Structures are given as structure tokens and as C-alpha cells.
Amino acid sequence: xxxxxxxxxxxxxxxxxxxxxxxxxxxxxxxxxxxxxxxxxxxxxxxxxxxxxxxxxxxxxxxxxxxxxxxxxxxxxxxxxxxxxxxxxxxxxxxxxxxxxxxxxxxxxxxxx
Amino acid sequence: xxxxxxxxxxxxxxxxxxxxxxxxxxxxxxxxxxxxxxxxxxxxxxxxxxxxxxxxxxxxxxxxxxxxxxxxxxxxxxxxxxxxxxxxxxxxxxxxxxxxxxxxxxxxxxxxxxx
Numbered sequence: 001x002x003x004x005x006x007x008x009x010x011x012x013x014x015x016x017x018x019x020x021x022x023x024x025x026x027x028x029x030x031x032x033x034x035x036x037x038x039x040x041x042x043x044x045x046x047x048x049x050x051x052x053x054x055x056x057x058x059x060x061x062x063x064x065x066x067x068x069x070x071x072x073x074x075x076x077x078x079x080x081x082x083x084x085x086x087x088x089x090x091x092x093x094x095x096x097x098x099x100x101x102x103x104x105x106x107x108x109x110x111x112x113x
Numbered sequence: 114x115x116x117x118x119x120x121x122x123x124x125x126x127x128x129x130x131x132x133x134x135x136x137x138x139x140x141x142x143x144x145x146x147x148x149x150x151x152x153x154x155x156x157x158x159x160x161x162x163x164x165x166x167x168x169x170x171x172x173x174x175x176x177x178x179x180x181x182x183x184x185x186x187x188x189x190x191x192x193x194x195x196x197x198x199x200x201x202x203x204x205x206x207x208x209x210x211x212x213x214x215x216x217x218x219x220x221x222x223x224x225x226x227x228x
Contacts, residue, residue, distance in 0.1 A: 099146075106155050
């Protein structure tokens with residue numbers, strides 16, 4: 001069964017600190033994995049995409065990693081800011097099927113001053 | 114507009130009434146998705162349109178839910194005889210391609226409250 005699991009479910013950190021969010025998936029065959037950021041009351045917005053051949057990719061203070069062998073991805077946030085408070089959703093796209101997107105339930109991050 | 118537009122942004126209705134939610138995707142995007150997000154929960158897939166192909170309706174929770182996409186552009190999600198458990202944010206997303214890399218572009222959502 002194709003599944004995407006994220007941990008932790010929620011996280012509270014102090015402003016300026018780093019944190020790492022995890023995404024494990026069983027989707028196979030795998031096409032790509034995206035991390036989305038969803039601010040409260042808004043729609044999700046893509047932060048980064050990881051394909052099979054990519055191990056790490058950075059977007060500003062966000063760095064995503066992918067281990068396609070163990071089917072694990074992480075999103076590392078450096079020097080957190082209050083504006084990083086949001087839900088972070090891991091979405092895995094399979095290679096087959098018309099609707100081949102599988103969503104994690106997200107990690108709710110709260111950055112406090 | 115530049116992004117996905119959804120309307121209404123908020124809808125309060127009485128139990129048993131019908132509601133229609135509208136989604137204007139980004140021009141030229143062939144794929145359109147509807148998702149439901151209950152408070153504090155993840156996104157629940159409802160329905161997927163891709164070009165002129167038959168829609169994937171496998172996520173619709175009951176026959177009270179239906180959706181159409183006219184002319185390959187605007188989509189309407191209809192909920193008949195609303196129930197309190199239908200209360201949620203309904204998110205629409207479009208994508209430029211069904212292909213491997215297609216990013217989803219989400220609207221701001223329609224918040225539905227059934228009293």
C-alpha cells in the first residue's frame with residue numbers, strides 16, 4: 001500500500017534554532033517528492049522537489065534530503081524565523097496511475113520568540 | 114489572475130442545503146484537483162480532472178458530492194444535502210502537466226461551515 005508518514009506531528013522551537021522534519025514513504029515506483037509549506041488559512045506552496053537521483057537540495061534556509069534506497073526524506077530548517085510557523089507537507093508522486101499523488105498528514109511547526 | 118482562484122472564501126450554510134464551490138485554475142493547466150482539509154488534519158483527495166479524460170472520482174466520500182469541469186477550465190464542486198461532517202476547507206489545485214514533475218498550485222481554499 002502506498003503511504004507517506006511524517007514525523008513529528010507537531011514541533012515547537014525557539015526562534016533562531018534549527019529543526020529537521022522527517023518523511024518516510026512506501027510509494028513505489030517513485031517519481032519525485034515535494035515538500036510544501038502551508039501557512040494558516042492559506043493553500044500549500046511548494047518549497048522544493050526531489051527526484052530519484054538527487055540527495056540534497058537547498059532553497060534558502062530550507063534543505064531537503066532524499067534517500068531513495070531507504071525511502072526517507074528530511075526537511076532541515078536553519079536559523080528558524082517566526083514566519084516559518086506553518087504546516088509542512090510531504091507529497092510523493094508515483095510513476096503509475098492517473099492520480100498518483102500521496103500526501104503525508106504534515107508536521108505543524110511553531111516558532112516562538 | 115496569476116494564481117488559482119476559489120470562491121466563496123467562506124460559506125456558512127444550514128444542514129440539508131446544497132452548496133457550490135468554484136475553482137478557477139491557472140490558465141493552461143490541464144490537471145485540476147479537489148481536496149478536503151478538516152481542522153488540523155491532512156489533505157483528503159476528492160477528485161482529479163486531467164484534460165479531456167474521465168475524472169478520477171475515487172475520493173468522493175458519498176454520492177452527495179459531485180464535481181464538473183467545464184471547457185477544461187473552471188471547476189465546480191457541489192455538495193448536496195450538506196451535513197455537519199462536511200464542514201472543512203475545500204482546496205483546489207491545478208498543475209500544468211500530468212507528467213512526473215508537475216507542481217501543484219493551490220488556491221486559498223473555501224471554508225465551509227454547516228450549522
